[in-house]
Amino acid sequence: MTERYVMSIDQGTTSTRCILFDHRGRLVSVTQREHKQHFPRPGWVEHDPMEIWRNLERIAPEALAQAGIGPGEVAAVGIANQRETTVLWDRRTGLPVTPAVVWQDTRTGDLVDELARRPDAHVVKDRCGLPLATYFAAPTVRWLLDHTPRLRERAERGEVLFGTMESWLIWNLTGGPDGGVHVTDVTNASRTLLMDLRALSWDPVLLDFFGVPRAMLPEIRPSSETYGTARRVLPGVRIAAALGDQQAALFGQTCFHRGEAKCTYGTGAFLLLNTGTEPVASTHGLLTTVGYQIGDQPAVYALEGSIAITGALVQWFRDRLGIISSAPEIETLARTVDDNGGCYIVPAFSGLFAPHWRSEARGVIVGLTSYITKGHLARAVLEATGWQTREVVDAMNADAGLTLTTLKVDGGMTSDNLLMQFIADVLDVPVVRPMVAETVSLGAAYAAGLAVGYWPDLEVLRGNWHRAGQWLPAMDPQRRESEYGNWRRAVERTLDWIKPPAG
Amino acid sequence: MPGPVQSIERAAAILRLLAQGSGRLGLSEIANSLGLARGTAHGILRTLQLVGFVEQDDATGKYQLGAALLHLGTSYLDVNELRSRAINWADALAARSGEAVRIGTHLQGKVLVVHHVFRPDDSLQTLDVGVLLPMHATAIGKVLLAYDANAAAAAQDSELEQFSRRTIRTPKELARALSGVREVGWAADVDEIAMGEAGVAAPIRGYGGLVVGAMGISGSADRICDAAGRPRGELVSYVRDAARAVSRDLGAARW
Ligand SMILES: Nc1ncnc2c1ncn2[C@@H]1O[C@H](COP(=O)(O)OP(=O)(O)O)[C@@H](O)[C@H]1O
Numbered sequence: 001m002t003e004r005y006v007m008s009i010d011q012g013t014t015s016t017r018c019i020l021f022d023h024r025g026r027l028v029s030v031t032q033r034e035h036k037q038h039f040p041r042p043g044w045v046e047h048d049p050m051e052i053w054r055n056l057e058r059i060a061p062e063a064l065a066q067a068g069i070g071p072g073e074v075a076a077v078g079i080a081n082q083r084e085t086t087v088l089w090d091r092r093t094g095l096p097v098t099p100a101v102v103w104q105d106t107r108t109g110d111l112v113d114e115l116a117r118r119p120d121a122h123v124v125k126d127r128c129g130l131p132l133a134t135y136f137a138a139p140t141v142r143w144l145l146d147h148t149p150r151l152r153e154r155a156e157r158g159e160v161l162f163g164t165m166e167s168w169l170i171w172n173l174t175g176g177p178d179g180g181v182h183v184t185d186v187t188n189a190s191r192t193l194l195m196d197l198r199a200l201s202w203d204p205v206l207l208d209f210f211g212v213p214r215a216m217l218p219e220i221r222p223s224s225e226t227y228g229t230a231r232r233v234l235p236g237v238r239i240a241a242a243l244g245d246q247q248a249a250l251f252g253q254t255c256f257h258r259g260e261a262k263c264t265y266g267t268g269a270f271l272l273l274n275t276g277t278e279p280v281a282s283t284h285g286l287l288t289t290v291g292y293q294i295g296d297q298p299a300v301y302a303l304e305g306s307i308a309i310t311g312a313l314v315q316w317f318r319d320r321l322g323i324i325s326s327a328p329e330i331e332t333l334a335r336t337v338d339d340n341g342g343c344y345i346v347p348a349f350s351g352l353f354a355p356h357w358r359s360e361a362r363g364v365i366v367g368l369t370s371y372i373t374k375g376h377l378a379r380a381v382l383e384a385t386g387w388q389t390r391e392v393v394d395a396m397n398a399d400a401g402l403t404l405t406t407l408k409v410d411g412g413m414t415s416d417n418l419l420m421q422f423i424a425d426v427l428d429v430p431v432v433r434p435m436v437a438e439t440v441s442l443g444a445a446y447a448a449g450l451a452v453g454y455w456p457d458l459e460v461l462r463g464n465w466h467r468a469g470q471w472l473p474a475m476d477p478q479r480r481e482s483e484y485g486n487w488r489r490a491v492e493r494t495l496d497w498i499k500p501p502a503g
Numbered sequence: 504m505p506g507p508v509q510s511i512e513r514a515a516a517i518l519r520l521l522a523q524g525s526g527r528l529g530l531s532e533i534a535n536s537l538g539l540a541r542g543t544a545h546g547i548l549r550t551l552q553l554v555g556f557v558e559q560d561d562a563t564g565k566y567q568l569g570a571a572l573l574h575l576g577t578s579y580l581d582v583n584e585l586r587s588r589a590i591n592w593a594d595a596l597a598a599r600s601g602e603a604v605r606i607g608t609h610l611q612g613k614v615l616v617v618h619h620v621f622r623p624d625d626s627l628q629t630l631d632v633g634v635l636l637p638m639h640a641t642a643i644g645k646v647l648l649a650y651d652a653n654a655a656a657a658a659q660d661s662e663l664e665q666f667s668r669r670t671i672r673t674p675k676e677l678a679r680a681l682s683g684v685r686e687v688g689w690a691a692d693v694d695e696i697a698m699g700e701a702g703v704a705a706p707i708r709g710y711g712g713l714v715v716g717a718m719g720i721s722g723s724a725d726r727i728c729d730a731a732g733r734p735r736g737e738l739v740s741y742v743r744d745a746a747r748a749v750s751r752d753l754g755a756a757r758w
Pocket residue numbers: 012013014015245265266267268310311312313314315327328329330331411412413415416419583587
């Protein structure tokens with residue numbers, strides 16, 4: 001049978017997508033399903049791993065049907081996933097032992113403070129390149145082990161497995177309890193706080209620091225390599241790539257050279273800069289992370305500016321406040337007014353990520369007067385994404401000692417014209433969208449296609465990149481500066497909100 | 504003449520019921536009030552929910568009138584949502600055809616460009632979103648007129664601006680062109696907005712087949728048309744396939 005397409009699975013924070021791409025990197029079919037966000041307590045965010053697996057079981061065959069093909073015509077499947085979100089499951093039954101704890105969850109705040117006070121706390125940043133924060137997987141695993149009866153013994157015996165979403169899906173696709181392959185890739189492993197960033201292996205010192213048993217961890221593999229063959233949902237299809245969604249987008253934007261960068265706008269927003277085969281340490285609040293690794297080639301590293309809440313603020317407006325009924329309506333509502341009316345929203349829902357890293361910060365709406373309408377609030381929602389981008393771009397310019405001249409963007413929020421224009425305005429550089437808005441998916445497909453020889457090399461992939469849209473800066477510089485000043489004052493008001501427990 | 508359609512009568516009765524009193528009713532309450540089997544009532548409610556006329560409360564499972572019913576008079580699909588739902592297919596169409604793609608909706612006798620994808624040759628191009636185009640001289644506009652009797656009538660009564668010697672001149676010519684569009688399910692403009700420029704467009708449909716916009720390619724007539732000056736069949740099918748894919752996504756079952 002001829003293998004005509006490559007499939008990607010994008011297991012995102014909001015939804016799971018399945019896309020088929022052809023040889024020219026063009027989308028042939030796409031299916032998608034949102035999953036529920038659970039907020040059982042303030043600061044807690046959970047997903048149901050079974051719901052996500054069932055969604056995949058449903059949308060993958062639908063994507064094949066839409067293209068009118070069978071699994072035999074799929075050369076390989078690549079997976080991109082929401083990063084850090086932690087799944088623990090029973091090897092024997094295949095059932096999760098707790099809900100998945102999402103990367104935005106802040107339940108480990110006190111634990112992280114406690115760990116940070118240990119004299120040996122510096123080993124974390126030294127060895128894995130990341131700050132100690134609630135964002136990453138290791139504190140979450142530790143918290144679950146501490147708070148779930150008998151879990152630690154079972155984990156030590158290897159009865160309970162840990163994985164981020166790609167591990168969970170690959171394990172299930174390759175048979176689950178019946179011979180499932182337990183692997184992760186270097187990009188996802190680089191977000192756990194447990195991997196030695198240079199050796200690309202689990203670090204015994206870090207495992208010891210966090211008290212995470214080795215027996216529960218997956219094997220670390222390159223991002224682009226055949227891990228196994230699917231036995232369920234896509235029988236016979238090779239699973240040939242896995243990357244964290246943000247790294248997948250870097251790959252999909254074909255940022256293969258040092259100095260190339262992109263920003264992906266979804267639930268959160270993530271600016272990644274390719275720094276070549278050497279990890280670069282940040283002095284301005286950025287993360288050092290693995291960008292990708294193709295087969296046995298050296299890993300490529302990246303500097304990352306992570307923003308926790310961008311699209312999630314729109315989602316909050318929709319689902320929790322009920323002011324709009326679909327995310328894109330935020331633009332319609334924002335266009336009912338000319339400016340923010342003096343109102344600013346800083347969505348520090350999970351504390352502030354880059355470049356601040358303040359876990360005790362919480363969100364604020366400032367500048368409220370009787371004049372403010374929901375239109376102004378909608379503007380402030382979109383502007384929050386613009387200003388948060390400005391903060392990480394400033395940090396990136398300072399760290400990398402270069403000045404960003406255009407911003408390549410992708411992700412669900414790039415369909416918002418008002419937002420894209422605002423980002424160009426506040427950065428004072430052109431914003432460019434590539435022809436495949438689903439760049440996360442494209443990157444996963446590229447990595448899988450490379451692994452199985454569907455595409456010969458990176459240069460061919462580069463040739464597929466085209467500009468689909470561009471927004472040019474048009475804001476008065478004085479206004480830009482005064483608005484940025486207001487934003488920074490608003491940010492100050494989020495700090496020091498959560499107090500350490502008394503005593 | 505066939506008699507009244509029973510399921511439509513029942514749907515109307517359910518809406519009347521929900522418009523009364525507290526406005527929130529459970530499935531059994533609705534079924535009992537109308538003397539319907541639960542399964543029958545559930546099927547109708549699900550369809551009403553799909554088109555937005557009825558909403559179900561997540562927590563209680565009760566039904567109430569949907570927001571779409573309150574906005575019946577206004578445009579039923581937000582243009583920003585249309586762009587968001589179409590963006591993947593618009594990109595794929597640009598990549599396949601090698602031409603610029605636009606999505607338009609009707610706004611006061613003009614085509615409002617709600618989405619624009621550059622021609623994939625990385626040349627300098629400017630985003631056209633928010634621009635107004637003439638209806639009678641563009642493929643997108645002709646599609647919008649062909650499936651909107653009110654807009655077509657208004658266009659017949661207004662002056663048809665001439666952009667080139669090929670622009671449609673008379674109401675009669677326009678009427679003929681529009682019925683041609685309905686017959687084949689797509690529209691073209693060749694040398695009509697400017698000499699040497701051409702476009703092809705097809706309707707985007709929502710629930711029940713309602714046309715909510717049009718999607719098309721445009722560019723140099725040399726590339727878009729064959730030697731006989733007609734749009735190349737391959738391009739026409741790319742455009743129609745893309746518009747159909749968006750329609751399917753929006754819930755149009757048959758297109
Ligand atoms: N037109 C829009 N304007 C603003 N935000 C949008 C728009 N469309 C989608 N979003 C937001 O984008 C996010 C979905 O984008 P996506 O790239 O799928 O995210 P993720 O991969 O994190 O799940 C949601 O948070 C949603 O609120």
